[in-house]
Amino acid sequence: MSRPTRHDHLLAAAERIVRRDGVGRLTLDAVAVEAGASKGGLLYHFASRDALITAMVERHATAFSASLEASMAADPAPPGRWTRAYLRSSASPADPGDGDAAATGLLAAMASNPALADPLREQYAAWRERVADDGLPEADAMIVALAADGLWMADLLGFAAPAGAQRRRILARLLEMAGGSDHPDHSRPSAAPAATTRAEAPASLRR
Amino acid sequence: MSRPTRHDHLLAAAERIVRRDGVGRLTLDAVAVEAGASKGGLLYHFASRDALITAMVERHATAFSASLEASMAADPAPPGRWTRAYLRSSASPADPGDGDAAATGLLAAMASNPALADPLREQYAAWRERVADDGLPEADAMIVALAADGLWMADLLGFAAPAGAQRRRILARLLEMAGGSDHPDHSRPSAAPAATTRAEAPASLRR
DNA sequence: AATACTGTACCGGCTGGACGGTACAGTCAG
DNA sequence: CTGACTGTACCGTCCAGCCGGTACAGTATT
Numbered sequence: 001m002s003r004p005t006r007h008d009h010l011l012a013a014a015e016r017i018v019r020r021d022g023v024g025r026l027t028l029d030a031v032a033v034e035a036g037a038s039k040g041g042l043l044y045h046f047a048s049r050d051a052l053i054t055a056m057v058e059r060h061a062t063a064f065s066a067s068l069e070a071s072m073a074a075d076p077a078p079p080g081r082w083t084r085a086y087l088r089s090s091a092s093p094a095d096p097g098d099g100d101a102a103a104t105g106l107l108a109a110m111a112s113n114p115a116l117a118d119p120l121r122e123q124y125a126a127w128r129e130r131v132a133d134d135g136l137p138e139a140d141a142m143i144v145a146l147a148a149d150g151l152w153m154a155d156l157l158g159f160a161a162p163a164g165a166q167r168r169r170i171l172a173r174l175l176e177m178a179g180g181s182d183h184p185d186h187s188r189p190s191a192a193p194a195a196t197t198r199a200e201a202p203a204s205l206r207r
Numbered sequence: 208m209s210r211p212t213r214h215d216h217l218l219a220a221a222e223r224i225v226r227r228d229g230v231g232r233l234t235l236d237a238v239a240v241e242a243g244a245s246k247g248g249l250l251y252h253f254a255s256r257d258a259l260i261t262a263m264v265e266r267h268a269t270a271f272s273a274s275l276e277a278s279m280a281a282d283p284a285p286p287g288r289w290t291r292a293y294l295r296s297s298a299s300p301a302d303p304g305d306g307d308a309a310a311t312g313l314l315a316a317m318a319s320n321p322a323l324a325d326p327l328r329e330q331y332a333a334w335r336e337r338v339a340d341d342g343l344p345e346a347d348a349m350i351v352a353l354a355a356d357g358l359w360m361a362d363l364l365g366f367a368a369p370a371g372a373q374r375r376r377i378l379a380r381l382l383e384m385a386g387g388s389d390h391p392d393h394s395r396p397s398a399a400p401a402a403t404t405r406a407e408a409p410a411s412l413r414r
Numbered sequence: 415a416a417t418a419c420t421g422t423a424c425c426g427g428c429t430g431g432a433c434g435g436t437a438c439a440g441t442c443a444g
Numbered sequence: 445c446t447g448a449c450t451g452t453a454c455c456g457t458c459c460a461g462c463c464g465g466t467a468c469a470g471t472a473t474t
């Protein structure tokens with residue numbers, strides 16, 4: 001679980017393919033080639049295509065979970081902590097390099113076998129409970145989380161998500177609804193002024 | 208464009224398959240069988256699989272658009288009309304028989320060729336503009352729309368969407384944010400009391 | 415009125431290619 | 445010697461798209 005192993009490289013290659021070429025191109029051969037490995041080697045690590053996709057989904061789930069936990073730990077005010085953390089983690093991915101590649105596993109699962117997304121579904125339900133019971137008016141907290149999901153979905157599906165100043169205003173308003181400070185930029189060096197904003201639609205997902 | 212033609216039957220069959228068996232089962236043969244037609248006949252109407260999926264997407268777009276327009280026409284108060292209509296149309300599908308089958312086209316498009324969803328993307332962008340410029344505080348209107356999308360996505364992906372009383376409370380709060388009356392049940396016969404609530408996750412989408 | 419022709423709707427078998435998965439012999443580091 | 449691979453050949457299946465039909469309604473020709 002420390003430095004990137006072959007295992008990780010293969011997973012990363014799979015994500016790259018989905019993002020760049022679309023789910024339809026996620027074949028065992030393509031992944032092997034992308035990772036500079038052989039098909040045999042790939043199947044040595046992941047016994048089947050489904051196993052590969054499951055691993056992608058789980059990778060995303062743990063990554064998001066970690067981002068959530070970190071964001072929450074950095075937020076001292078108890079009421080609305082989870083909700084704000086959820087918002088931050090969905091609206092701006094942890095690792096900028098990753099971009100919104102995180103969801104590639106979900107996409108792949110939905111395309112070939114929705115049941116593979118089950119672990120994510122469970123996680124999601126748990127997060128939801130946390131949000132609902134966060135010391136805020138229940139409906140408000142849920143609305144913040146749902147709006148975060150809406151934003152995330154737009155990115156995922158390549159729909160035009162609000163960007164730039166508009167996005168920033170929406171995020172600020174959501175943070176406010178979640179009982180957060182209006183100036184959450186305290187720990188941000190502001191070296192990257194519009195860093196909160198995502199450029200455009202993914203522009204990924206071609207065929 | 209009047210009574211259901213063969214064309215419509217084929218499209219409906221395709222939607223049924225995606226909903227019942229999952230996107231992975233959407234093959235030309237399966238659609239033909241489901242519609243009680245032959246593969247040749249199917250290909251006579253839709254020159255390719257992509258053409259079929261495009262038609263599914265467009266069908267959904269026009270259906271949603273119609274529902275939106277109708278819902279808006281029935282809402283006399285100018286400020287926030289679009290936003291409320293958008294909320295109502297996403298949160299409860301027009302035709303109950305359809306269920307949330309509407310999105311099957313999107314699912315199919317994302318699975319095989321994301322570019323096929325482009326028409327929907329355009330529509331979506333247009334709707335967004337309408338919402339943003341609806342006489343409400345921009346951020347609030349967008350949040351309502353995004354939350355509606357979040358709800359819709361949960362249904363689409365089979366994630367546990369808020370249901371029952373909780374869903375009703377959230378919807379009420381969203382309607383309030385959109386400047387609507389708190390009792391929008393005026394034209395509802397209430398013969399189906401919990402009709403607003405969707406039972407569970409789609410439970411569709413198997414392999 | 416009979417014949418010939420045309421366009422539309424639809425059928426169903428076939429093929430070629432892609433892809434998941436298997437098998438296996440070989441390589442190389444520790 | 446073992447465990448982590450590589451490289452390649454191969455199999456079976458699935459599936460999109462093609463194509464050569466059929467049925468039939470309407471229309472023109474004689």
